[in-house]
Amino acid sequence: MENTEENKKEKLLRLSDLIKPNLILLDLEAKDREDAIMLGCSVLIDDGAVTKEYCELILKSLVENGPYFVIAPHFALSHAKPINNCVKRVAMSFLRLKTPVIFGNKENDPVDIIITLATPDSKIHINALAELSEMLMVEETWKVLREGSKEEILKLVEHFSEE
Amino acid sequence: MENKAEKELRILAVCGMGLGSGLVLKMTIEKVLKDLNIKARVSVADVVSAKSEKADLIVTSSEFEGSFKGSGIKVITVKNYVDANEMKEKIISALEDL
Numbered sequence: 001m002e003n004t005e006e007n008k009k010e011k012l013l014r015l016s017d018l019i020k021p022n023l024i025l026l027d028l029e030a031k032d033r034e035d036a037i038m039l040g041c042s043v044l045i046d047d048g049a050v051t052k053e054y055c056e057l058i059l060k061s062l063v064e065n066g067p068y069f070v071i072a073p074h075f076a077l078s079h080a081k082p083i084n085n086c087v088k089r090v091a092m093s094f095l096r097l098k099t100p101v102i103f104g105n106k107e108n109d110p111v112d113i114i115i116t117l118a119t120p121d122s123k124i125h126i127n128a129l130a131e132l133s134e135m136l137m138v139e140e141t142w143k144v145l146r147e148g149s150k151e152e153i154l155k156l157v158e159h160f161s162e163e
Numbered sequence: 164m165e166n167k168a169e170k171e172l173r174i175l176a177v178c179g180m181g182l183g184s185g186l187v188l189k190m191t192i193e194k195v196l197k198d199l200n201i202k203a204r205v206s207v208a209d210v211v212s213a214k215s216e217k218a219d220l221i222v223t224s225s226e227f228e229g230s231f232k233g234s235g236i237k238v239i240t241v242k243n244y245v246d247a248n249e250m251k252e253k254i255i256s257a258l259e260d261l
Contacts, residue, residue: 065179065210068226071187071244079183107225107242117183126186133190136245 013124014161015131016154018092023047024150027098033067033111034059037078040095040116049091050118054082058116062103070105072136079117087120092128094153096145113145127162135160172203172258175218177227181209187244188222195251201258220257222250237261 023043030036041055057080061069070076093116100110115132119125135141135156144156174192178185185207192205208216210227218236225240237260239253 061179066226068179068224069184071184071224072246073243077183077187079180081180081182119182122182125182129183129186130190133187133245136187137191137194137247 012127012162013090015092015128015135016158016161018090018125018128019094019154019157020047021150021154023091023093024153025093025095026150027096029098030101033062033101033103036076036095036097036101036111036114037062037116040078040093040114041118043093043095044091044116044118047091047093049087049089050082051086051088053084053086054080054118057082057086067103067105070103070108070111073108074100074110074112075108075136076103076111076114077117078114079119082118082120085120087118090119090125090128092117092125092132094145131160131162172201172220173218174203174205174220174222175213175216176205176207177210177213177221177223178207179210179227181207181212184224184244185209188241191245191247191250192222192254195247195254198247198251199255219261220254222254 028039030039037058038055044050045052058078061080069078095114097112100112102109103111144152176185176188176192189205189207196203210230221231221236221238223240228238228240231238237257239257241249243249
């Protein structure tokens with residue numbers, strides 16, 4: 001018990017610890033995929049979770065690795081591997097676009113929902129991401145994400161976050 | 164299928180960084196395996212380190228399929244990482260071939 005810092009670290013982060021009300025952006029317009037990625041990432045800069053360099057890393061990964069992070073129909077899990085301490089803490093934003101944009105992933109284009117994930121290491125986000133996966137595996141989830149209000153989305157997130 | 168119970172099946176979920184999408188993939192694979200009552204060890208790897216890992220089956224997206232050409236390992240590609248039905252169909256058919 002003496003090492004409180006260590007205890008804090010071991011506490012599992014829930015999905016609702018990451019997707020906070022101020023990180024949910026609904027029905028915005030984006031010109032193209034770069035614009036969409038920057039929209040989803042900028043809110044994490046404003047929140048103090050990442051620096052601009054992280055957003056640029058995502059764009060770079062998109063060019064180098066292709067749009068592989070479009071992992072479900074019309075859905076992108078935008079993220080990159082951080083360098084130079086550009087991710088200050090684990091965070092996740094939710095962006096819903098008014099008009100879907102083309103990412104270049106022909107199986108799942110066009111994209112209208114973008115979750116941007118930032119994690120400073122390869123472990124701390126695992127529990128929250130597992131909860132996100134559980135949530136996305138449920139078909140009804142997509143209706144709420146596409147048509148729901150911020151309150152309804154937060155309620156859904158809370159439902160899939162462990163007590 | 165008789166020998167499958169004796170030797171643990173190793174499945175590798177492969178994505179670009181081994182940080183995000185691969186983990187989502189792992190969750191869906193594990194859910195499907197549980198439904199099918201199949202025991203396996205599922206791990207996550209990025210596309211570069213995956214090449215030096217041992218596995219019976221690789222699950223990834225079509226972008227990375229080419230990286231495993233000639234590896235001799237069975238590769239399945241999924242379109243929707245969170246669609247348990249798609250995953251179930253593909254895993255069943257891959258296991259029949261193993």
